[in-house]
């Protein structure tokens with residue numbers, strides 16, 4: 001299916017702002033969140049030293065839906081966490097209906113740890129949607145990689161989420177081909193570029209149906225991110 005405008009998309013583009021550290025959390029506590037973003041991503045890997053009350057997450061989630069993320073080291077964690085610690089951190093903060101970011105490489109591994117199996121079971125009972133991530137810090141994944149990712153996402157009823165590096169017009173061309181592949185998949189997706197063309201790609205992706213569009217509160221965690229408030233205002237103008 002191809003979409004002509006962002007206004008007739010099955011899942012309208014939403015802006016996600018990432019809470020990466022204690023300063024972001026302090027800012028979010030007093031900010032007018034709905035003017036900044038539609039969804040908050042809680043980066044548990046960046047908040048390891050920050051006391052996080054479940055009750056606080058619950059009240060944030062009541063106004064702004066949460067994505068819980070404990071990023072793998074090889075996909076850009078702010079500080080390292082073992083696989084067991086990552087799964088545990090998500091399980092301990094698992095709120096009803098929150099989205100959970102799990103990497104393709106974690107979900108697609110043949111040997112699932114008992115902790116991951118327990119988490120997936122709890123998520124099924126809780127109604128949590130998986131945002132299945134992949135970060136390519138060197139370039140753009142090829143067609144077969146996207147196909148594999150989409151197949152795994154179908155199995156887990158997950159939103160496919162891919163961040164690719166777009167530093168040249170050659171990479172931009174490849175990125176656009178992958179965007180068309182995702183757009184035609186009839187599956188939920190979130191696609192973005194990092195690097196020189198990152199900001200430009202995020203508007204194009206939103207127009208093509210990318211559901212989750214990431215920005216920052218105070219400082220970018222990857223080159224190519226927008227300030228969340230500006231991204232929200234700009235995406236609202238896309239037609």
Ligand SMILES: O=C1C[C@@](O)(C(=O)O)C[C@@H](O)[C@@H]1O
Pocket residue numbers: 018041069133135163192193194214215221222225
């Ligand atoms: O996964 C994502 C998306 C992201 O990589 C981006 O490109 O905006 C930034 C990360 O902080 C976040 O967890």
